[in-house]
Amino acid sequence: MTAVVTAGGVSVTIRGAVVDESETVLSRLVSDGVPRSLTSGQPTLWGPDAAAEASRRLGWLRLPERSRPLPSRLAELAGAARDAGLDRVVLAGVGGAALAPEVIARASGVPLTALDTTDPLQVGRALDGDLHRTLVVVADPSGGNVEADALRRVFEAAFAAAGITGADLARRFVVVTDPGSPLAEAAGAAGYRLLPSPGDVGGRFAALSALGLAPPALAGADVAGLLEDAAALVPALAQPYDNPALALGAVLGAAGLVGRDKLLIADNGSGLAGLDGWIEHMVAESTGKDGRGLLPVVVEDVDAPGFQPADDVRRVVLGTRPDDPRARGPFGEETALSVSGPLGAQFLLWQYATAVACRVLGVNPFDQPDVQASERNTAALLRAEEGAAPTVISRVPALVCDEVEVHAPEELVRGVTDLAGVLETLLETVPDGGYLAVMAYLDREGDAAAADLRRLLAARGDAIRKSPAPVTFGWGPRLLHTTGQYHKGGPQNGVFLQITGEASRDVPVPGRPYSLRELQLAQAFGDLRALRSVGRPAVRLHLRDRAEGIARLCAALTD
Missing domain, CATH: 3.40.50.10490 (Glucose-6-phosphate isomerase like protein; domain 1)
Structure with missing residues (x-):
């Protein structure tokens, strides 16, 4: 049928x-x-407990019309930036504020450096670009996200080190955030150009607002057509x-x-x-x-x-x-x-x-309680005494296989002597109806080969299991704002493989007692702590050498 x-x-x-x-x-x-x-815009559709949240989060239904003035305004901003020689756009954002702009830019064929990461190698490459041609868009509706805050501080320091200060520095930032947010206040104090995001739209529902449209438009995309295509669907809804x-x-x-x-x-x-x-x-x-x-x-x-x-x-x-x-x-x-x-x-x-x-x-579509739980864990791990480096987690491995350290509960890897055994044990641990999630806190570009693990693990699972286990793959910390909520709040039948790695470069975060590397590890360990707190099997593999470690993992699934 x-x-x-x-x-x-x-x-x-x-x-x-x-x-x-x-x-x-x-x-x-x-x-x-x-x-x-x-x-x-009836907020009671999801029950009385969700009504208060829903009443503040249904503005996305009107965005195809409300956003109509945006394309022309953004085109003017983009033209002014290009006239000033700023033709390289870097986006610092998280969740929907990074994912939607990246999709739009790719579909439009315009270059946009999207950073929703704290990996020092990936961020370091963006810093190595021509800063004198760079415009940074900071997109964070709540204005309090730790990744966006860190990236803004890092680029401010990089511009200053390149001799870009005062009014010249101020014109290199465009901030998209809710009116009255902490980021809006900081942007106002610094003289940055501010684009208000709609306060009645949550980040993942904001693709057709300034959060989604501004970064690709400033990079050269014509975004008016997106609103026209969305508007064509509105009458049917x-x-x-x-x-x-x-x-x-x-x-x-x-x-x-x-x-x-x-x-x-x-x-x-x-x-x-x-x-x-x-x-x-x-x-x-x-x-x-x-x-x-x-x-x-x-x-x-x-x-x-x-x-x-x-x-x-x-x-x-x-x-x-x-x-x-x-x-x-x-x-x-x-x-x-x-x-x-x-x-x-x-x-x-x-x-x-x-x-x-x-x-x-029967769930509230507009909240994300377990994302916030991981964020609290991250903050706790980063807390340190004045002048002391943050303490994150014990780093004593249960097993070492060449360049790969295996950190796991003893009962999960007892009797296992190699990487193939570790990975097969994880696949066999997935219950019927469950899934295996791979979470790579690495460089999405430089360590792109790690994404092959999804396919390889799925193929190995097909070979050794009576019923195949779905395998997901996500880059951290991006995944904290995508599948991360489901991992902790959804059905508790997941098994988790987290991958971290040594970094040959680190980037300090000005005004904060941690570097990007320490922040990245705190995010990884905070999420691992949250998963283990709800009783889910979770293994962390730490790559002493990233390229060689990824190659070893792939080989363990193909040999």
């Missing part, structure tokens, strides 16, 4: 048994008046039928209700590089709480290990049209969903669908 719902340039194709499963949920959503209640966002939300919610809580996502020629990662962030951080949720598993393509049928998963293919035979993937009708449409419309589509799915699952 196949159902195709098309409107506003977006198509959602639903195949197989999932059509029947979602029909009951869709009928209930329609009878409850959800489409019109959502588009009119209040409708009970011919509403692709409602249909998608019903499918996601129905799947979660019956325990099909893994959402495998493969891009199949969408031309929207990185959209899958943005969807991962939207779905995981919104739904993963109160022991419920949907876990997105982003895979390399439709032929990737881990994209095979299983009872607890739904498969999503991005970029195909309903009549494209590739939409069926390698497993025919087993591919449950295919989604296509322009980027601006897809942002709105997935935001709406996720909000609907959260109503079905």
